[in-house]
Amino acid sequence: MSMCHVGGFFKLALGVLSLLVAGCASSLTTIDTWDGDLPAATERAVLKAPGTIQVTEVNGKAMTNFLMDDLALDYGLLPGGNEVVFTYKTIWAKSGVVDNGESKVHVVETDPQVVRFDAEPGVTYQFAFDKPSTRREAEAFSEDFSATIVNAAGEAVAEAKIWQGPTKNRTPVSGGASNYAAGSGDTLEALKQLWAEATDEEKKTFLRWAFE
Incomplete structure (x- = not known):
């Protein structure tokens, strides 16, 4: 030839x-995070994730890993409570000569993080965080990682925390936290569910309030 x-x-x-x-x-730019069809008369929310955010699961459901780690993706969310587990990952080219078989890049990655928030129908959310300009800044940032979820108006709706492991799978329900209100027929069970989903800090704050 x-x-x-x-x-x-x-x-x-x-x-x-x-x-x-x-x-x-x-x-693949938008990935729905639930199984089956979108419930009737329900408008999904969207969470935009840049290439440096690797979403691993949403509400206990594993998200597909793509060949391109730096692919920016949008995640369709059902309205209501959502739990998103992710890592922050950046790649930096090595300077100087690289030995055979040695990686040509430095990979800086955080421990798994989680954000929990009530998504509203039709609203687009995104991650907000500092953007290091050097590898050293990235390494320092990964050790003390901080990120928030903001809505279209730039208002923070959730803060990222270190993920402590699997929790009870959550099923988003249209209307968000308002569905926990009294009148559902079983307020005690609703309170038990809220307590099970609360963080340790939220439980301490509630107990301080309850016994003041």
Whole structure:
């Protein structure tokens, strides 16, 4: 095979690959985080995650790992309480000569983090955090990671915390926390559920309030 034929084949393969990648990117930019169809008369919320945020699970459901770690994705959320587990990951090129077999990059990654918040129908949320400009800044940031979830108005709705492991799977319900209100027929069970889902700090704050 001549070099012209090789070059032509390479260009053709590259063109096909580009079309496939573009097609995959367009179809994967929004990932629904529930099984089955969207409930009738329900409008999903959206959580936008940049390439440095790797979402691993939502409400106990594992999210697919894609070949491109730095792919920015949107996650469709059912209205109501949502639990999102993620890591923050950045990649930095190594300077100088790299030995054979040695990675050519430094990977800086946080421990798993979690955010919990009530998503409202039709609202778009996103991660807000500092963006280090050097590897040293990234390493320091990963040791003391801080991020918030903000709505379209820039208002913070949740703070990231270190993930302590699996909790009881949550089923988002349209209307968010208002569904826990009295009148559902079993206020005690609703309170038990809220208590089970509360963090240690939230439980301490509640007990201080209850016994004042």
